[in-house]
Amino acid sequence: MSELASGSPAQPEPEFDAVVIGGGPAGSSVATLIARRGHRVVLLEKERFPRYQIGESLLPATVHGVCRLLEVSEELEKAAFMVKRGGTFRWGANPEPWNFLFAISPQLSGPTSYAYQVDRMVFDEILLRNAARHGVDVREESAVSAVLRDAHGRASGVRYTDTDGTVRTVHGRFVIDASGNTGRLWNEVSSDRHYSDFFKNIAVFGYFRGGKRLPGPDRGNILCAAFDEGWCWYIPLSEELTSVGAVVHRSNAALVQSDRVQALHDLTSRCDIVADYLSAATRVTEGVHGQVRVRKDYSYSTGSFARDGMLLVGDAACFVDPVFSTGVHLATYGGLLAARSVNSVLAGELDEATVMDEFERRYRREYTVFYEFLTAFYDMQQHENSYFWNARKVTSLGETDLEAFATLVGGVASGDRGLTPAARLAGASRDLAGAVAATGPMQTESGERMTSLFRAPVVADVMTEMNQIQTRGVLGEQANETPVLPGGLVASQDGLGWLR
Amino acid sequence: MTVPGPATAEALRAQVAEVLDVPAADLGEHDDLLETGLDSIRLMTVVEWFRHHDVQIEFTDLAETPTIAAWTSILGTATGAGQGVGA
Numbered sequence: 001m002s003e004l005a006s007g008s009p010a011q012p013e014p015e016f017d018a019v020v021i022g023g024g025p026a027g028s029s030v031a032t033l034i035a036r037r038g039h040r041v042v043l044l045e046k047e048r049f050p051r052y053q054i055g056e057s058l059l060p061a062t063v064h065g066v067c068r069l070l071e072v073s074e075e076l077e078k079a080a081f082m083v084k085r086g087g088t089f090r091w092g093a094n095p096e097p098w099n100f101l102f103a104i105s106p107q108l109s110g111p112t113s114y115a116y117q118v119d120r121m122v123f124d125e126i127l128l129r130n131a132a133r134h135g136v137d138v139r140e141e142s143a144v145s146a147v148l149r150d151a152h153g154r155a156s157g158v159r160y161t162d163t164d165g166t167v168r169t170v171h172g173r174f175v176i177d178a179s180g181n182t183g184r185l186w187n188e189v190s191s192d193r194h195y196s197d198f199f200k201n202i203a204v205f206g207y208f209r210g211g212k213r214l215p216g217p218d219r220g221n222i223l224c225a226a227f228d229e230g231w232c233w234y235i236p237l238s239e240e241l242t243s244v245g246a247v248v249h250r251s252n253a254a255l256v257q258s259d260r261v262q263a264l265h266d267l268t269s270r271c272d273i274v275a276d277y278l279s280a281a282t283r284v285t286e287g288v289h290g291q292v293r294v295r296k297d298y299s300y301s302t303g304s305f306a307r308d309g310m311l312l313v314g315d316a317a318c319f320v321d322p323v324f325s326t327g328v329h330l331a332t333y334g335g336l337l338a339a340r341s342v343n344s345v346l347a348g349e350l351d352e353a354t355v356m357d358e359f360e361r362r363y364r365r366e367y368t369v370f371y372e373f374l375t376a377f378y379d380m381q382q383h384e385n386s387y388f389w390n391a392r393k394v395t396s397l398g399e400t401d402l403e404a405f406a407t408l409v410g411g412v413a414s415g416d417r418g419l420t421p422a423a424r425l426a427g428a429s430r431d432l433a434g435a436v437a438a439t440g441p442m443q444t445e446s447g448e449r450m451t452s453l454f455r456a457p458v459v460a461d462v463m464t465e466m467n468q469i470q471t472r473g474v475l476g477e478q479a480n481e482t483p484v485l486p487g488g489l490v491a492s493q494d495g496l497g498w499l500r
Numbered sequence: 501m502t503v504p505g506p507a508t509a510e511a512l513r514a515q516v517a518e519v520l521d522v523p524a525a526d527l528g529e530h531d532d533l534l535e536t537g538l539d540s541i542r543l544m545t546v547v548e549w550f551r552h553h554d555v556q557i558e559f560t561d562l563a564e565t566p567t568i569a570a571w572t573s574i575l576g577t578a579t580g581a582g583q584g585v586g587a
Contacts, residue, residue, distance in 0.1 A: 103540065104563050110540030455560045467559065471544045482551040 014171035026314025027178030028127040029335030046143035053120035057325035065469030081116035090225035096441035155310035181315035192303030199299030205245030207289035227271035379429035507553035
């Protein structure tokens with residue numbers, strides 16, 4: 001797949017500092033943040049935007065963290081996305097739904113205590129046009145087919161097919177693969193990808209008009225409701241439109257694929273709260289939102305996220321699971337880390353090995369803390385006689401998944417608790433279940449206070465970096481960070497590079 | 501943000517005053533800082549101040565009792581009476 005650049009021994013100066021493959025949130029983030037330092041960036045996107053994509057529920061770290069650094073906040077506000085104050089979960093021992101709110105309490109909220117539910121056609125295009133406005137050379141309908149390497153084996157550019165069908169090459173000092181979960185170029189960085197059996201599922205989803213809303217201030221929340229076959233998401237995209245999906249065991253794949261419309265109807269009708277909310281709704285059958293789609297949410301992590309001048313960001317690097325809306329966060333966070341590392345090298349401030357190590361370890365740490373949190377989250381849900389839920393107990397984790405988790409935890413030193421991986425995960429699940437019980441149902445006095453939840457170590461780990469980048473987004477140069485990794489780096493004053 | 505000096509009760513008070521943009525002398529020991537304008541982002545900067553002094557605390561530790569008195573007590577416990585910055 002990779003090729004040596006042919007021609008004279010003297011390497012010509014590459015025309016770009018960074019070549020970014022893919023124009024989704026990861027790609028547009030990394031491209032914009034490198035361009036903001038005045039570097040030359042080209043971004044190659046295979047489709048013409050706007051285009052459909054799933055992954056609609058965001059977290060504050062994206063909206064107030066990365067998007068502020070992207071200088072796109074005003075555009076996002078103008079888009080008038082549905083405001084989300086948290087997630088509502090019909091999940092676990094209590095039949096009553098409970099909330100996970102972004103604000104620790106109504107009294108102690110702040111400018112980052114909300115996020116958005118987004119139509120990704122709109123959101124992704126806003127970010128891509130914003131990249132172009134920041135000087136990124138955005139080329140749509142430009143599908144990358146191969147990575148080029150110099151005489152030393154370092155990634156030096158890519159080959160792509162442009163909108164006219166002409167095959168072209170473009171060169172840069174760094175190549176950043178943000179080509180998503182269908183991309184194949186991750187193999188250029190590492191041939192090793194661990195796929196999780198635990199999170200392996202299939203999602204079938206569509207759109208409805210006239211669905212009900214959660215009461216009061218929770219009307220913009222994502223609702224995730226567990227049922228016997230799996231769980232459903234219910235995401236209010238506007239007053240009228242709701243995105244609805246059912247996530248079930250991968251063994252249902254053939255059945256689901258044979259009649260997607262029927263499968264979506266059947267599965268949502270088995271999930272009481274979602275069935276109720278859709279009782280007077282009608283499915284959209286026209287246009288982009290009219291299709292019922294399927295996605296196999298394979299969960300994986302690539303063995304290495306950076307090597308020899310090439311970096312992986314977004315789903316090209318790793319993906320955990322849709323249940324806590326972490327996909328776009330992980331993707332944009334990876335983009336931020338990658339940009340900081342590339343910028344530091346381009347500025348001659350820090351050596352490449354040091355900053356690539358920081359990129360790799362911080363990114364892997366974030367993946368790990370979410371992996372742990374989501375494992376505990378699934379384990380919390382009780383359901384006898386359910387194939388889906390019995391396969392999602394910590395005790396069902398297979399050897400390879402446990403080994404992979406042990407490696408992740410060992411590598412990122414996220415608190416050695418002196419336990420086996422299984423015991424550690426079981427403890428996290430108990431902590432989380434206890435915290436949910438202590439919090440109580442939605443819209444009660446205790447249910448509005450997130451102290452118990454935020455205290456659970458598995459949640460606190462997940463919030464560490466998310467809080468740090470939100471603070472950076474709001475306070476800018478006034479923010480003062482501490483290293484996330486032992487002996488690691490901190491962000492530079494402008495947030496776009498690294499410092500020792 | 502101020503360059504961190506030693507982790508004293510006075511320095512903490514000065515830091516909180518700066519974050520809230522009020523004179524340090526106006527902050528009562530037991531005033532509810534939420535009423536003085538503390539929000540989640542400002543609270544995070546105080547968390548950062550503690551961490552710069554090698555005191556490993558979480559957001560929830562400060563959020564539960566948002567008063568100068570409570571936070572000074574956390575600092576005292578962490579650094580130890582008469583000693584420098586804790587391990």
